Amino acid sequence: MSSSPKEIPLAHLIKHGWGDRVAHAFAPFAGPSTVPGRVVCVYRGQCDVATPTGTIRADTRPLTGADPVCTGDWVAIEGASSPRVVAVLPRSSALVRSAADRTSRHQVLAANIDTVVIAVSAAMPVRSARIERLLAVAWDSGATPVVAVTKADLSDDPAAFAAAVCAVAPGVEVVVTSATTTAGLDSLRAALNGTAVVIGPSGAGKSTLANALLGVDAIATGAVRAADGKGRHTTVHRELHSLPGGGVLIDTPGLRALGIADVGAALESVFSDIDELARRCGFRNCTHRTEPGCAVGEAVDAGQLAADRLQRYRTLQRESDWEASRSSVRKATERKNRDKSISRDQRAMYRFRNRQR
Numbered sequence: 001m002s003s004s005p006k007e008i009p010l011a012h013l014i015k016h017g018w019g020d021r022v023a024h025a026f027a028p029f030a031g032p033s034t035v036p037g038r039v040v041c042v043y044r045g046q047c048d049v050a051t052p053t054g055t056i057r058a059d060t061r062p063l064t065g066a067d068p069v070c071t072g073d074w075v076a077i078e079g080a081s082s083p084r085v086v087a088v089l090p091r092s093s094a095l096v097r098s099a100a101d102r103t104s105r106h107q108v109l110a111a112n113i114d115t116v117v118i119a120v121s122a123a124m125p126v127r128s129a130r131i132e133r134l135l136a137v138a139w140d141s142g143a144t145p146v147v148a149v150t151k152a153d154l155s156d157d158p159a160a161f162a163a164a165v166c167a168v169a170p171g172v173e174v175v176v177t178s179a180t181t182t183a184g185l186d187s188l189r190a191a192l193n194g195t196a197v198v199i200g201p202s203g204a205g206k207s208t209l210a211n212a213l214l215g216v217d218a219i220a221t222g223a224v225r226a227a228d229g230k231g232r233h234t235t236v237h238r239e240l241h242s243l244p245g246g247g248v249l250i251d252t253p254g255l256r257a258l259g260i261a262d263v264g265a266a267l268e269s270v271f272s273d274i275d276e277l278a279r280r281c282g283f284r285n286c287t288h289r290t291e292p293g294c295a296v297g298e299a300v301d302a303g304q305l306a307a308d309r310l311q312r313y314r315t316l317q318r319e320s321d322w323e324a325s326r327s328s329v330r331k332a333t334e335r336k337n338r339d340k341s342i343s344r345d346q347r348a349m350y351r352f353r354n355r356q357r
């Protein structure tokens with residue numbers, strides 16, 4: 001008899017985000033010796049997984065591929081005495097960045113997420129390009145971005161800081177918080193939904209914020225460098241925690257350079273102000289450079305759109321297009337290699353048959 005999810009004690013899994021969608025996705029893998037689980041932390045060849053009987057360490061080596069599991073993944077586990085991950089369930093969303101070395105594949109930072117919390121420290125000047133980049137990755141994941149301004153207690157004018165952030169995050173909720181004074185934490189809690197992942201540069205206060213939401217100091221934090229206010233990369237693992245009031249939170253290590261993958265239509269969400277203007281341009285394929293009747297150009301001239309924001313939009317567009325072409329080259333190469341190996345297998349089969357005759 002195969003065990004249906006209904007027969008499994010689910011309290012520990014529900015705390016980690018189990019619901020109808022996941023139950024449905026797990027159904028084809030259900031079996032007498034298979035249990036569902038959620039990956040809470042990944043190590044080389046192993047991972048910690050929340051299962052119906054608690055969180056256990058499981059072997060991930062049975063899976064192949066460069067980046068087989070990632071924090072937030074739902075998996076199927078077999079083997080009670082030496083548990084191993086035998087399958088990764090289809091992801092509902094994934095936060096993806098372009099690999100830093102620009103040669104290998106993309107890296108999945110978190111899976112099955114509903115909210116992406118972008119941590120922006122109010123103790124540092126606003127870095128618009130970085131916020132836009134993080135938003136591009138967030139929108140592209142399929143989850144909803146929220147900006148958490150952190151360390152509001154260290155800012156002379158948190159409202160002005162928030163306004164500057166809002167200017168580069170149209171349509172995104174911006175919540176001003178301080179883990180020190182607890183200001184804004186309730187608003188942030190209200191903005192979270194399902195599984196949230198916190199991203200941002202090192203030292204932004206991601207882990208401190210996560211601890212504040214968890215209500216316990218479960219995660220180590222580290223002081224920023226006095227000289228430039230940058231963090232010291234205290235967090236090294238992506239770690240999933242279940243929140244006391246329901247919901248799930250993934251803390252992540254500080255992002256160094258964040259290369260965007262082919263984010264496609266996500267840029268229209270990041271730059272929805274420019275997208276809105278572009279609809280009113282005289283030409284449908286307007287490049288917003290020299291065309292007559294260009295609503296984007298007119299908005300720049302009128303001081304309604306910052307010229308540098310348009311410039312950053314172009315930069316990200318170019319990067320995304322380049323990644324798209326790179327990925328189509330990669331797909332073509334993969335196809336060619338696969339065709340080659342198929343014809344190699346066929347030749348081997350014919351040789352084998354000929355010998356049999």
Ligand SMILES: Nc1nc2c(ncn2[C@@H]2O[C@H](COP(=O)(O)OP(=O)(O)OP(=O)(O)O)[C@@H](O)[C@H]2O)c(=O)[nH]1
Pocket residue numbers: 150151152153154177178179180181201202203204205206207208209220221222223224231232233234235236252253254255
């Ligand atoms: N004054 C003040 N300091 C804060 C606040 N939040 C975080 N900090 C401090 O900022 C420093 C960095 O915080 P972390 O939470 O370790 O930062 P992080 O983003 O997790 O950094 P990495 O793990 O390196 O990516 C620590 O010294 C925190 O105490 C806050 O709301 N107010």
Ligand SMILES: [Mg+2]
Pocket residue numbers: 206207208220221234235252253254
């Ligand atoms: Mg941290």
Ligand SMILES: [Zn+2]
Pocket residue numbers: 278281282286287288289291293294295296297
């Ligand atoms: Zn135009």
